[in-house]
Amino acid sequence: MSELKNDQELRREEELELLEQAGVNAYPYSFNKTHDAINILNNYKDEAPEEFASVAVAGRIMSIRRMGKASFFHISDQTGKIQVYLKKDELPEFYENLKLLDIGDIIGIEGYGFRTKTGEVSVHAKSVALLCKSLRSLPVVKEEIDEQGNKIVYDAFADKELRYRRRYVDLIVNPEVKKTFFKRSKIISFMRNYFEAQGWLEVETPILQPIYGGASARPFITHHNALDIPLYLRIADELYLKRLIVGGFEGVFEISKNFRNEGMDKTHNPEFTAMEIYVAYKDYNWMMEMTEDLISNLAFTINGTHEVEYDGHNISLQKPFRRAKMFDLFKEYTGLDLKGKNRVELIAAAKSINVEVEANASSMKILDEIFGAKVEHHLIQPTFVIDYPLEMSPLAKKHRNEDGLVERFELFVCGKELANAFSELNDPRDQRQRLEEQALNRAAGDEEAMILDEDFLYALEVGMPPTAGLGIGIDRLVMMLTGETSIRDVLFFPQMRPEKK
């Protein structure tokens, strides 16, 4: 970054030199930490202080209050903030060096737990060790607890650009950010455990793919030098996971970073995390039950309740979720029966309810537009939208009872798509035909139509058992369970345009 240093940074370099001249190693090798801040804060008892007669804590200095011959620092570790009390009499060698410490430095304290006159559980220092001198100044955020117990934050580090570009600083000074990412980690490990408990196998499939597929999206393209071929960063892992079902695994899942070369906004980042799972001998009805069980248990485990407040809505993730056929939803929210209508009729229908569509839009596109404009935002409580038109879903199996439809569901919560699942198409003849249609669309200029993958078709010809597949957008799920409305706030390092000098 900037090579120009401000007065505070110059001062820190000077302090570092002075410390080293005083014989202090500003970057030592280890510290024997025995307690987390939260452990002392939660368990210290006035009637049994001997339980914390000897503690060693470590963390970053977040505030300093020097009072002449005694000082109070707050240090922050992974679990929270704790106050330490430092007295000149008891730190004869180090007390002078305390002047050379700053907010942002990392220190280790050995001492004992006690409660101050004003009631705060703290650590009384018997020795201090500098563990890392910080050469950059941190934003100074101050907090006050008012009489009602509400936290008031002064001078918050709020600049979104800086928070995303320097997430490490954001994590240091905005502790609630850490909470979001602890939750994210718990959500993923809950899922992993849930699937593994069923005996399903976590797998890894290629990120670099010679033919991309499994979704409709534009890819990132790269190049392999030794083979001298283009490779694509995966937009989905579906076709590889299905190959593994062909290979004889009966349940496989992958938590996968996918990459799509498209716009960025509050719910889209060019790389994002999806979870896809395929289970042999099952259909989409079974998958719906599995999905609602997974999500309602997940919500309860993460938040201790099935209720979630998101974007101003109170949502209950208690199962079972509502199930609604797509064309019934059209009827419900537009009053129109769109089933079996041809393109011309659909254009007229769209016009009649003031949905704008391009003159040359396909039937699918028109249905999609109407769904987006008139239906989606009504789906606040978790809703499985089921039975989609065949043309919208080239990898889904034809509906067992209804012509022109496939066995597919998407789960909507708060008007947003969270999951997508099918009874997977395993008839190789039908699959070939549908991918050939995609190829035609592609030739006609649809950049997002799927590419025909002969090896995938070969695998289906070898034979895939009946299979149910599900994909869940992990970032959106994390957003919902943490109440964040921007995907950037659930990614450590959201994509940003590089800074130019």
Add this chain to the structure above:
RNA sequence: GAUCCCGUAGCUCAGCCGGUAGAGCAUUUGACUUUUAAUCAAAGGGUCACAGGUUCGAAUCCUGUCGGGAUCACCA
């Protein structure tokens, strides 16, 4: 890609009907051995995002560029 808003000290922000840059916190010096937005006294700190233009004079007005945010479009 379109539209609107924003960019001033390390952080949060004020100044914007043009007249040489302000506050609080942070930093430095001094006082203070249970403070907690510690307090008290003093001091230092800025290419006002960048580049042009208008003007005697621009942080302020105009144009462009860069970066960010929001909305829309695109995107399952």
